Amino acid sequence: MTYNxxxxxxxxxxxxxxxxxxxxxxxxxxxxxxxxxxxxxxxRLSVACxxxxxxxxxxxxxxxxxxxxxxxxxxxxxxxxxxxxxxSDMLPADILGVSIFDRGSGAFHFHPGPIFTQVVLADxxxxxTPKAQSALLEAMEExxxxxxxxxxxxxxxxxxxxxxxxxxxxxxxxxxESQLDRFLLKIELGYPDAAAERELLAGADRHExxxxxxxxxxxxxxxxxxxxxxxxxxxxxxxxxxxALAAHTRTTPRWQAGLSPRACLALxxxxxxxxLLEGRDHVLPEDVQAVLPGVIAHRLRPAxxxxxxxxxxxxxxxxEAVPLP
Amino acid sequence: MARADRPVSGRQAWWLLATALAASAPLVQQxxxxxxxxxxxxxxxxxxxxxxxxxLPPRWLLVLLVMAGTVGVFLQYRSIxxxxxxxxxxxVFLALxxxxxxxxxxxxxxxxxxxxxxxxxxxxxxxxxxxxxxxxTVLITTATLxxxxxxxxxxxxxLRRAALLLAQAMPFMLLLxxxxxxxxxxxxxxxxxxxxxxSGLSDTMAPGTIAQLSQSDAIAFRVRFEGxxxxxxxLYWRGPVMPAFDGRSWxxxxxxxxxxxxxxAGSGTPVDYEVTLExxxxxxxxxxxxxxxxxxxxxxxxxxxxxxxxxxxxxMRYTQSAWPEAIAxxxxxxxxxxxxxxLPDGGNPRTRAVGAAWRAQHGEDxxxxxxxAQSLFNQQxxxxxxxxxxLGPDMVDEFLFxxxxxxxxxxxxxxxxxxxxxxxxxxxxxxxxxxxxNPVDGYLEVRQYDAHAWAEAWIAGRGWVRVxxxxxxxxxxxxxxxxxxxxxxxxxxxxxxxxWLKDLRHRLDAVTNGWNQWVLGYxxxxxxxxxxxxxxxxxxxxxxxxxxxxxxxxxxxxxxAWILRNRLxxxxxxxxxxxxxRRLARRGIAWQPWEGPLAFAERAAALAPLxxxxxxxxxxxxxxxxxxxxxxGSDLERLKRRIAGFRP
Numbered sequence: 001m002t003y004n005x006x007x008x009x010x011x012x013x014x015x016x017x018x019x020x021x022x023x024x025x026x027x028x029x030x031x032x033x034x035x036x037x038x039x040x041x042x043x044r045l046s047v048a049c050x051x052x053x054x055x056x057x058x059x060x061x062x063x064x065x066x067x068x069x070x071x072x073x074x075x076x077x078x079x080x081x082x083x084x085x086x087x088s089d090m091l092p093a094d095i096l097g098v099s100i101f102d103r104g105s106g107a108f109h110f111h112p113g114p115i116f117t118q119v120v121l122a123d124x125x126x127x128x129t130p131k132a133q134s135a136l137l138e139a140m141e142e143x144x145x146x147x148x149x150x151x152x153x154x155x156x157x158x159x160x161x162x163x164x165x166x167x168x169x170x171x172x173x174x175x176x177e178s179q180l181d182r183f184l185l186k187i188e189l190g191y192p193d194a195a196a197e198r199e200l201l202a203g204a205d206r207h208e209x210x211x212x213x214x215x216x217x218x219x220x221x222x223x224x225x226x227x228x229x230x231x232x233x234x235x236x237x238x239x240x241x242x243x244a245l246a247a248h249t250r251t252t253p254r255w256q257a258g259l260s261p262r263a264c265l266a267l268x269x270x271x272x273x274x275x276l277l278e279g280r281d282h283v284l285p286e287d288v289q290a291v292l293p294g295v296i297a298h299r300l301r302p303a304x305x306x307x308x309x310x311x312x313x314x315x316x317x318x319x320e321a322v323p324l325p
Numbered sequence: 326m327a328r329a330d331r332p333v334s335g336r337q338a339w340w341l342l343a344t345a346l347a348a349s350a351p352l353v354q355q356x357x358x359x360x361x362x363x364x365x366x367x368x369x370x371x372x373x374x375x376x377x378x379x380x381l382p383p384r385w386l387l388v389l390l391v392m393a394g395t396v397g398v399f400l401q402y403r404s405i406x407x408x409x410x411x412x413x414x415x416x417v418f419l420a421l422x423x424x425x426x427x428x429x430x431x432x433x434x435x436x437x438x439x440x441x442x443x444x445x446x447x448x449x450x451x452x453x454x455x456x457x458x459x460x461x462t463v464l465i466t467t468a469t470l471x472x473x474x475x476x477x478x479x480x481x482x483x484l485r486r487a488a489l490l491l492a493q494a495m496p497f498m499l500l501l502x503x504x505x506x507x508x509x510x511x512x513x514x515x516x517x518x519x520x521x522x523x524s525g526l527s528d529t530m531a532p533g534t535i536a537q538l539s540q541s542d543a544i545a546f547r548v549r550f551e552g553x554x555x556x557x558x559x560l561y562w563r564g565p566v567m568p569a570f571d572g573r574s575w576x577x578x579x580x581x582x583x584x585x586x587x588x589x590a591g592s593g594t595p596v597d598y599e600v601t602l603e604x605x606x607x608x609x610x611x612x613x614x615x616x617x618x619x620x621x622x623x624x625x626x627x628x629x630x631x632x633x634x635x636x637x638x639x640x641m642r643y644t645q646s647a648w649p650e651a652i653a654x655x656x657x658x659x660x661x662x663x664x665x666x667x668l669p670d671g672g673n674p675r676t677r678a679v680g681a682a683w684r685a686q687h688g689e690d691x692x693x694x695x696x697x698a699q700s701l702f703n704q705q706x707x708x709x710x711x712x713x714x715x716l717g718p719d720m721v722d723e724f725l726f727x728x729x730x731x732x733x734x735x736x737x738x739x740x741x742x743x744x745x746x747x748x749x750x751x752x753x754x755x756x757x758x759x760x761x762x763n764p765v766d767g768y769l770e771v772r773q774y775d776a777h778a779w780a781e782a783w784i785a786g787r788g789w790v791r792v793x794x795x796x797x798x799x800x801x802x803x804x805x806x807x808x809x810x811x812x813x814x815x816x817x818x819x820x821x822x823x824x825w826l827k828d829l830r831h832r833l834d835a836v837t838n839g840w841n842q843w844v845l846g847y848x849x850x851x852x853x854x855x856x857x858x859x860x861x862x863x864x865x866x867x868x869x870x871x872x873x874x875x876x877x878x879x880x881x882x883x884x885x886a887w888i889l890r891n892r893l894x895x896x897x898x899x900x901x902x903x904x905x906x907r908r909l910a911r912r913g914i915a916w917q918p919w920e921g922p923l924a925f926a927e928r929a930a931a932l933a934p935l936x937x938x939x940x941x942x943x944x945x946x947x948x949x950x951x952x953x954x955x956x957x958g959s960d961l962e963r964l965k966r967r968i969a970g971f972r973p
Contacts, residue, residue, distance in 0.1 A: 006928055253474065282948075284921055285952075289921060320919055
């Protein structure tokens with residue numbers, strides 16, 4: 001019995017309507033699922049990422065719905081949305097904003113850049129030079145922007161969805177591992193299955209659907225939910241499990257480098273959000289296992305990694321190697 | 326990729342190189358120089374391979390090198406069997422194996438080869454230093470083996486893990502050492518070429534042979550007395566007896582049979598003692614005069630010297646006793662007496678003349694002639710020295726009347742010659758005189774510089790009588806030691822004089838002796854005695870094996886409990902859950918150890934739909950207890966009840 005075999009059951013089961021789950025979150029997910037078809041799991045993960053106050057990295061081919069996902073998320077959560085298309089000639093000021101001399105008042109005026117919004121879609125982040133990348137990543141980490149000697153706070157909540165093309169494509173500046181670590185989760189959307197794609201092709205225009213979408217929750221509600229995530233209980237047995245997973249990655253020669261303490265914190269934070277999405281006030285090993293692929297995808301690399309490895313296979317191997325404490 | 330096929334990383338290669346160096350360095354003086362150079366080159370090549378990341382040498386070249394090395398070893402020793410050629414071959418193989426580190430299995434093979442080389446060191450020496458060095462090398466090799474499976478931890482971490490492993494193995498090692506049934510023989514069966522060059526007494530004595538020994542402070546044997554140590558002047562350790570004289574050198578008689586038991590009656594209080602004899606390659610055993618009992622597997626020559634059945638090639642321990650005042654050889658055979666009177670034709674006319682004069686004066690009265698000889702030696706004012714002048718053909722005459730300077734062999738030879746020329750049967754006895762009690766462990770240490778020669782005269786009615794002519798001229802040699810008798814400034818081993826070093830040396834000797842007695846000399850007899858003193862009556866190999874198995878099992882359990890001491894404290898909810906999963910497993914629904922409880926419950930519910938509700942309830946209860954925020958005791962009771970009532 002492998003993890004994936006066992007999982008087939010659970011995915012099927014967990015998609016049943018569950019009276020325990022929070023209705024407002026279920027409504028949010030239902031709206032997104034109506035527009036982006038057949039991607040329940042990545043969508044759930046991206047909402048969990050948002051609830052855990054993290055930032056999301058999506059690596060995938062163009063045209064699988066990355067932008068739409070970001071857009072829809074902002075719409076249903078009632079948040080402002082800006083998109084920054086990263087290019088190789090981009091400068092930090094293009095992201096953060098710039099001060100321009102105002103002849104009328106005789107002083108410099110700061111014109112905030114596109115980052116001053118609640119949901120930022122940083123498209124094709126690895127097309128930009130490291131200088132521009134790091135401007136964005138610093139803002140993500142500190143949730144504030146320092147320009148022209150003045151520090152300006154970014155709006156709350158602040159959520160960055162960055163997309164990147166697979167790194168083997170030409171014209172990319174791969175993000176260094178330390179920068180990648182600032183994204184809480186990395187997910188892939190992938191091609192939809194045949195039935196979902198058919199529905200997409202036969203259905204209404206997606207742009208129109210997004211435009212007609214109204215917010216499902218108020219911003220304050222979202223902040224409350226984020227606070228609730230922090231209160232989800234992680235028992236000693238569960239923390240043992242997270243530690244056992246990390247210890248295994250550190251002591252087994254299978255991985256190039258083990259999970260860092262920051263990665264463990266990230267794993268626990270997303271697992272908490274996942275548990276809340278499941279309508280529970282405590283984290284289960286199942287939650288940790290469910291979010292593990294997204295957490296380790298950009299943090300853990302097998303020692304014999306030659307090319308791009310499927311993060312689900314990597315996570316399954318890790319799960320199967322570590323018994324529950 | 327299979328574990329054994331993983332490539333060897335740079336760090337692992339450095340580990341292996343360090344281990345190979347540590348394992349082969351102590352053997353450098355045992356292998357020929359060319360081989361040491363070849364090994365050094367291979368090590369350097371390995372270092373360059375790792376450092377510069379060169380390609381490994383091609384296989385045909387390695388095969389060629391191995392063949393060349395084997396042929397070289399064969400040409401050197403004319404054999405590839407035996408101790409030294411075998412070790413030399415292992416060194417060749419190890420050095421070349423380093424050049425074909427392709428996969429993890431090569432690393433493991435190299436480490437195992439290093440363990441063999443560590444064992445190989447013990448074929449050459451078995452001192453404490455060897456054991457300590459070997460322990461260190463085993464530690465490094467074990468760390469290398471650990472690194473071969475995981476090369477990421479830092480070297481000090483690997484060493485710590487290896488040390489922990491060895492520490493855990495230590496109780497088993499001690500148990501096996503003490504309790505594993507011993508076989509008779511040394512700990513390390515050694516081939517015959519072991520003692521080609523050891524210092525010690527030989528079976529001939531010419532001027533200078535014993536003086537040469539005085540330059541060595543090596544231990545000849547150690548003695549533990551049952552009672553008090555006899556007076557220094559009584560410590561005559563009888564060695565080879567030399568009745569035959571050819572004008573220059575004295576030699577032992579050709580063996581003419583041996584006594585299986587002591588042929589003379591004893592008198593006085595016997596002195597019991599135990600000798601630990603260092604190997605000297607000869608047959609004889611040293612015994613305090615006169616031997617009263619014989620060690621096992623030995624006999625007494627016709628001139629009362631105990632000899633072993635086999636040459637003493639390994640350290641040997643025997644118990645014996647002595648009669649200080651025995652009358653030996655009262656009824657000596659005429660042939661023996663004739664041999665003890667034989668003189669070469671011609672030479673030493675002055676001594677012969679003196680002897681003839683004594684004969685004319687005292688006739689058959691051997692005791693009176695003996696007294697006359699002693700007074701002659703007294704009057705001549707002979708000087709005891711390590712550096713006597715060279716003597717010509719009439720060496721007895723020259724020594725007694727011209728140079729008057731000599732070492733104990735001159736005194737003994739001249740004394741016996743003069744007695745023989747007066748018609749009194751006499752012979753030279755070689756051996757050791759004196760010894761020094763080590764205050765640390767109470768053993769009497771007899772060193773090579775205690776080698777001595779004295780005379781034995783046959784007097785009618787008294788048998789063989791010991792006369793030490795050296796004692797006439799240099800009584801301090803007999804009453805205290807060599808250093809006291811030799812004028813200051815004559816070369817002696819440092820230790821024989823330097824008092825301030827003696828204390829340190831005594832301690833080291835006591836440690837070495839303890840090692841020899843209890844580790845290297847732990848033979849079946851010692852084992853029986855030790856086990857008997859621990860309360861095992863009549864231990865045979867069966868009972869020893871049984872006790873060994875029981876104790877090893879106990880140590881194993883203890884170690885396991887120590888390792889599991891944290892894991893043994895099981896959450897009661899988890900214990901109940903395990904009971905539940907075992908029950909389902911009997912139904913063919915196996916819980917995977919990594920499977921989350923709710924996930925498992927869903928899977929099990931689908932497989933056993935009749936019990937779905939019960940399974941889900943139990944899983945929900947368990948999850949609340951183990952992962953929930955405030956677990957309640959009543960939930961635990963409910964969980965236990967549900968599981969007790971659960972019959973899939």
